[in-house]
Amino acid sequence: MGTPEFAVSSLQKLVESDCEVVAVVTAPDKPAGRGLQLTPSPVKQFAVSRGIPVLQPEKLKNPDFLAELRSYQADLQVVVAFRMLPQVVWNMPPKGTFNLHASLLPQYRGAAPINWAIINGETQTGVTTFFLEHEIDTGKIIFQETEPIYYDDTIGTLYERLMRKGAELVVQTVKAVEAANYPQTPQPSAETLKSAPKIFKETCEINWNQSSESIRNFVRGLSPYPTAWTTLNGKICKVFKTSVANGQESLTSSDTAIRTDNKTYLRFKSADGWVAIEELQLEGKKRMGIEEFLRGTKLTLNS
Structure with a gap:
């Protein structure tokens, strides 16, 4: 069955x-x-x-x-x-x-x-x-x-x-x-039981107020399907891969940091630092790496 x-x-x-x-x-x-x-x-x-x-x-x-x-x-x-x-x-x-x-x-x-x-x-x-x-x-x-x-x-x-x-x-x-030769062990008791409820689209929205590592794990746990998502340029953006980012972006007051000169990245501020987006798919576009995405997409964001 x-x-x-x-x-x-x-x-x-x-x-x-x-x-x-x-x-x-x-x-x-x-x-x-x-x-x-x-x-x-x-x-x-x-x-x-x-x-x-x-x-x-x-x-x-x-x-x-x-x-x-x-x-x-x-x-x-x-x-x-x-x-x-x-x-x-x-x-x-x-x-x-x-x-x-x-x-x-x-x-x-x-x-x-x-x-x-x-x-x-x-x-x-x-x-x-x-x-x-x-x-x-x-x-x-x-x-x-x-x-x-x-x-x-x-x-x-x-x-x-x-x-x-x-x-x-x-x-x-x-x-x-x-062979009629098998154990039947009652499930052990546990002080804390972690559940695994069904996942819906609403479940998959990224909460940027979490820690960077929690967000990275969240994205991994939903990639490639059903896929974590956020909004970008007013559209739904599926996020397939992220990493925990370190750098000077922590000095800015903006929630988003973009650089496309010597290094290409798109980063979102988290509760304890920054999360770098590495693979994504904006609504109406194909899935792609961040460099290809930023070469072909104009973002109306503060950086």
Whole structure:
């Protein structure tokens, strides 16, 4: 059960490991592209290419869907990047239903764990498999694997590594459940639980009143998608890469500093210094580095 590219890696690994995948459950086709043509999810596209039956329920409690799902007589259900399941679904197979989550539970429960781990400046995250229970992301842990978060990691680079590591962990978990030899560890209690709520466009606006490092982490945690943004020349400007800047700009009272003579830069004042914009995309333009951007864009800013 899964929908995006992140889930495809696990599905492919299961197929290549000779696990008998009797069916796939994924989201209904959705309009996409300029023509808004109905487009299947990445998981459906892979399943169809391998001849695996695909179920695409609008509602997970629909009696027809439940009857069809039950007809496959699955021993175990695997969930990777799918929606919340009702008990009638996750309780159906005799060996249960487990989920792959892209964090070290109990930290970063929620829809966007990879994003929030980077945004919060973590230096380590990981993947967890756990059995589903009533409360979301709270079931007993089966296995966990850690993964470092590097200084220049973005959601794009970390996503790729966790996707691959998660696929390996899914296969390990399936094999362990098949052999009836696996741990079931209650999630440890923690004084502070960091959450990973769903990210919306409003979430992605840069707050320049934060520290320079916090802003750098915020941009990394949203790059390349859904992308941090600010306003520039009265237009929405997506920001893909920044760095913490040091220099004489701290002497100015302006919120923005631009130089295009011996050195080209665009910097915004933060709570404790300056943030240099390195890659951006102004509304109506392509994504580009700062030098190319400033060569072709006239900015009405104080410097």
